[in-house]
Amino acid sequence: MTASVHLPAYDRSALRPGIVHIGLGNFHRAHMAVYLDDLFALGVAQDWAILGAGVREGDARMRDALKAQDCLSTVIELDPAGITCRRIGAMLDFLPVEPGNASLIAAMADPGIRIVSLTVTEGGYFINAATGAFDPDAPEIRADAAAPDQPGTAFGAILAALRARRAAGIAPFTVMSCDNLPGNGHVTRAAVAGLARLIDPALADWVETHVAFPNGMVDRITPATGPRERAMAAEFGLDDPVPVTCEPFRQWVLEDYFPAGRPPLEQVGVTFTPHVHAYELMKLRILNGGHAIIAYPGGLMDIEYVHEAMAHPLISALLDKVEREEIIPYVPPVPETDIAAYYDLIRSRFSNPEVADTERRLCLDGSNRQPKFIVPSVRDALAAGRGARGLALVSAIWCRYCAGTSDSGTLIAPNDPNWDALQALARAARSDPQVWLGQRQIYGELADHPGFAADFAHWLFSLWAQGTETTLRSYLAESA
Ligand code: NAD
Numbered sequence: 001m002t003a004s005v006h007l008p009a010y011d012r013s014a015l016r017p018g019i020v021h022i023g024l025g026n027f028h029r030a031h032m033a034v035y036l037d038d039l040f041a042l043g044v045a046q047d048w049a050i051l052g053a054g055v056r057e058g059d060a061r062m063r064d065a066l067k068a069q070d071c072l073s074t075v076i077e078l079d080p081a082g083i084t085c086r087r088i089g090a091m092l093d094f095l096p097v098e099p100g101n102a103s104l105i106a107a108m109a110d111p112g113i114r115i116v117s118l119t120v121t122e123g124g125y126f127i128n129a130a131t132g133a134f135d136p137d138a139p140e141i142r143a144d145a146a147a148p149d150q151p152g153t154a155f156g157a158i159l160a161a162l163r164a165r166r167a168a169g170i171a172p173f174t175v176m177s178c179d180n181l182p183g184n185g186h187v188t189r190a191a192v193a194g195l196a197r198l199i200d201p202a203l204a205d206w207v208e209t210h211v212a213f214p215n216g217m218v219d220r221i222t223p224a225t226g227p228r229e230r231a232m233a234a235e236f237g238l239d240d241p242v243p244v245t246c247e248p249f250r251q252w253v254l255e256d257y258f259p260a261g262r263p264p265l266e267q268v269g270v271t272f273t274p275h276v277h278a279y280e281l282m283k284l285r286i287l288n289g290g291h292a293i294i295a296y297p298g299g300l301m302d303i304e305y306v307h308e309a310m311a312h313p314l315i316s317a318l319l320d321k322v323e324r325e326e327i328i329p330y331v332p333p334v335p336e337t338d339i340a341a342y343y344d345l346i347r348s349r350f351s352n353p354e355v356a357d358t359e360r361r362l363c364l365d366g367s368n369r370q371p372k373f374i375v376p377s378v379r380d381a382l383a384a385g386r387g388a389r390g391l392a393l394v395s396a397i398w399c400r401y402c403a404g405t406s407d408s409g410t411l412i413a414p415n416d417p418n419w420d421a422l423q424a425l426a427r428a429a430r431s432d433p434q435v436w437l438g439q440r441q442i443y444g445e446l447a448d449h450p451g452f453a454a455d456f457a458h459w460l461f462s463l464w465a466q467g468t469e470t471t472l473r474s475y476l477a478e479s480a
Contacts, residue, residue, distance in 0.1 A: 006084070185213040
């Protein structure tokens with residue numbers, strides 16, 4: 001007998017659209033759509049349903065799949081105590097995916113739409129890696145500036161809709177990023193206003209003055225969908241080509257900056273606070289930093305899954321020692337949050353065997369992640385005068401991984417957009433560790449810190465000479 005599937009506990013025909021969401025991937029369907037589904041089930045805010053949208057060709061496949069099932073999304077919550085399945089009904093329609101995005105622009109220009117939200121990935125915001133600022137020279141941005149009525153990017157489409165609203169005397173919608181970027185509201189504002197500035201400086205000034213871009217912190221581990229996930233849906237009797245699986249935990253912290261109104265999401269567990277930055281910093285340092293700590297030793301020891309890494313006593317102890325001695329002490333207080341309890345929760349989330357998140361996914365893109373998730377903790381620990389011996393080891397393990405072979409000699413396939421350059425440096429660093437720290441875009445002035453450089457060199461030599469296990473054992477034997 002198949003287990004039961006929970007269906008929307010409200011009349012979907014009574015819903016009215018209030019939100020256009022661009023980037024209908026897995027995360028949105030496991031996060032924002034679930035919060036709204038919970039809200040509609042309370043019988044409130046039913047004029048805040050979602051219209052899905054995408055600006056990339058690949059989104060047409062998701063549209064076809066979802067339209068064929070009345071825009072219902074299957075969300076399977078991977079709770080080790082019991083796996084549950086629900087069909088989320090918060091989305092009413094999926095707009096056509098087409099060159100020039102006319103349907104999307106028309107939908108966003110409608111006065112009923114008061115929020116445009118986004119999950120277009122961290123790489124979707126046209127940020128220049130060297131400066132960290134919006135890149136007005138990105139080819140897709142240049143193309144939208146040259147043809148603002150036929151935009152190809154999400155920001156071009158948003159701007160075209162804002163222009164139409166302004167011309168018609170309709171107040172602007174709020175633009176809400178749900179991507180995993182520090183200061184995601186600021187980053188989105190920089191992209192929309194930055195593109196506007198290339199088209200019409202007065203329009204850019206108007207955007208900066210009149211359009212709201214709240215910052216937010218989002219959290220829920222949501223793996224990609226493959227055969228395993230489709231088979232799980234089948235076990236619930238669903239023939240769904242695009243089901244979503246996710247951990248049971250979810251969190252959403254938002255600035256209350258919605259001049260055009262918003263659904264009362266606080267009724268379903270969303271935190272509204274002016275202190276989003278504090279939550280975000282805690283998450284980036286403890287959760288994302290924690291992922292970076294357990295990823296690379298697992299990679300070097302040929303461990304496939306995250307929960308297997310957590311079950312390895314040396315990796316688990318490495319995480320504990322580095323978090324407790326060198327990360328958590330420098331995380332500023334967060335309202336209504338016990339940081340030690342937050343870390344305990346993260347440990348249990350990482351250990352969930354049902355999620356089946358891979359070490360390789362966590363190892364991806366270290367050159368973008370280390371500067372956000374690890375290096376700031378190094379700086380804080382050094383500034384406090386306590387040293388950063390564990391974080392130096394974490395950095396050395398990443399360097400050793402980028403050399404491209406595990407301890408067993410197994411080849412590691414390229415796993416970073418800058419893989420070739422990283423691999424060359426990692427191999428040179430085997431005899432001259434300073435070569436690695438010389439990557440100023442990652443380590444900045446830390447390359448010149450004698451204590452950190454000495455610790456890094458010590459651990460890198462040890463990793464090459466004795467392997468990961470022995471090196472971890474010697475670190476763990478050191479007293480705090
Ligand atoms: P996904 O691959 O399922 O979906 C990505 C979506 O973004 C697709 O609709 C795709 O078309 C769109 N997209 C990609 N690049 C784009 C671009 N340049 N312009 C416009 N659209 C673009 O991925 P996902 O799991 O839904 O994750 C999306 C984002 O959500 C992440 O990058 C992250 O910022 C955030 N997030 C994800 C998780 C997670 O565990 N998956 C957790 C927290 C936050």
